[in-house]
Amino acid sequence: MSQTDLIPRLTADLPITAGSFIVTVYGDVVVPRGEVLWIGSLIAICARIGISENLVRTAVSRLVAAGRLEGERVGRRSFYRLAPAARTEFAGAARLLYARPAPSGEWLVMLHPDMPEDLARRHRMARIGGDMWLCPARGELPDTGGLVLRAVPAGGLDQLPRLAEFWDLAALAHGYRMVLERFGPLAGGPALPPGDALIARLLLVHLYRGVLLRDPGLPPEALPSDWPGTEAQALFRSLYSALTPLAEPHIAQVMEGEGGPLPRATPRTEARLKALA
Numbered sequence: 001m002s003q004t005d006l007i008p009r010l011t012a013d014l015p016i017t018a019g020s021f022i023v024t025v026y027g028d029v030v031v032p033r034g035e036v037l038w039i040g041s042l043i044a045i046c047a048r049i050g051i052s053e054n055l056v057r058t059a060v061s062r063l064v065a066a067g068r069l070e071g072e073r074v075g076r077r078s079f080y081r082l083a084p085a086a087r088t089e090f091a092g093a094a095r096l097l098y099a100r101p102a103p104s105g106e107w108l109v110m111l112h113p114d115m116p117e118d119l120a121r122r123h124r125m126a127r128i129g130g131d132m133w134l135c136p137a138r139g140e141l142p143d144t145g146g147l148v149l150r151a152v153p154a155g156g157l158d159q160l161p162r163l164a165e166f167w168d169l170a171a172l173a174h175g176y177r178m179v180l181e182r183f184g185p186l187a188g189g190p191a192l193p194p195g196d197a198l199i200a201r202l203l204l205v206h207l208y209r210g211v212l213l214r215d216p217g218l219p220p221e222a223l224p225s226d227w228p229g230t231e232a233q234a235l236f237r238s239l240y241s242a243l244t245p246l247a248e249p250h251i252a253q254v255m256e257g258e259g260g261p262l263p264r265a266t267p268r269t270e271a272r273l274k275a276l277a
Contacts, residue, residue, distance in 0.1 A: 006196055010182055010203045011049050018051045018059035023068075024206040026082060027090050029198075029251060032268035036081045036257040044254060048199050079258050096212055097205065099275035100233065103219040105152070106137035107163075112146035119144060124216035126166035134166060136217050160222040167216050169224070175211035176232040182207065187239055194253070197246035204243070208236045237276045244273060 025045055030037045039060060043053045060080060063069040068086040072079055082090060095101070110125070110133040119125075123142045125135040133144075141148055153160065183204050186192075192200060215229060223229070248264040255262045 007199055018055040019063060021046060021206060022059055024202055027093060028202060028205045031090055033262040033266055034257050036079050038256040039078045041255040074258060097209055098272040103217055104137050105219050107151045108135050108137050109149040109151050110144050110146055112144050128166055157221060164218055164222045172211060172215055173228050176228040179208050179232045180228060180235060183235060183239055187235060192246055194246055194250035197243045198250045201240060201243040201247050204239060241273060241276050
């Protein structure tokens with residue numbers, strides 16, 4: 001694969017909207033480097049994958065209206081930062097991406113006559129019948145307002161795969177295989193130029209995150225033996241770590257915050273790499 005073919009191949013038939021890619025840029029690059037970015041830098045990064053300036057400006061306006069970004073002007077330049085309401089969401093996604101916790105083996109069983117859709121989606125719950133919901137326990141309890149029970153399997157462990165039938169694992173497996181097919185060829189390949197390495201890393205995060213945030217995080221005993229999520233996670237960890245030292249010089253060269261160029265690295269970016277390792 002030639003370097004000129006890299007980005008078109010990675011983006012071919014990939015449904016990317018300007019708003020969703022901007023969220024990826026902020027979550028992966030901007031948040032751990034002070035959270036503020038000049039819109040000119042955002043326009044330049046998005047142009048690399050074919051998103052026009054008009055689409056970027058429209059998407060930014062919509063994100064501001066939705067309470068996810070806040071803007072301010074310094075002279076003739078516009079800068080945007082994460083709105084407070086979005087910071088918790090970004091932190092949760094970052095924990096999954098860069099330091100995904102191992103399944104505890106415990107489950108939450110919830111009784112709620114009218115489970116809010118956004119809450120069920122955020123905690124990747126599955127309805128198991130009537131007003132009963134299920135999801136793996138991940139530390140904090142969902143604030144459902146209903147009855148929540150913490151359950152530990154006490155027998156019949158060979159039946160755990162039946163619980164997986166409550167989730168659409170086929171769709172998740174398809175998403176993970178797409179990550180492997182698109183980004184697998186980059187693993188162990190020749191070093192990329194800094195600009196291409198940054199775009200490849202952003203696209204890797206974008207595609208993998210889109211699947212990961214829908215994955216309920218079932219314990220291995222409940223998953224098929226050929227579950228592609230395990231391989232996709234290993235690829236994400238190794239490739240992200242390999243692309244980062246190539247991409248960081250480009251971040252410092254072309255991306256600006258209020259105080260000038262964004263730093264190549266910060267304690268927060270170093271912590272992410274350490275968690276991946």
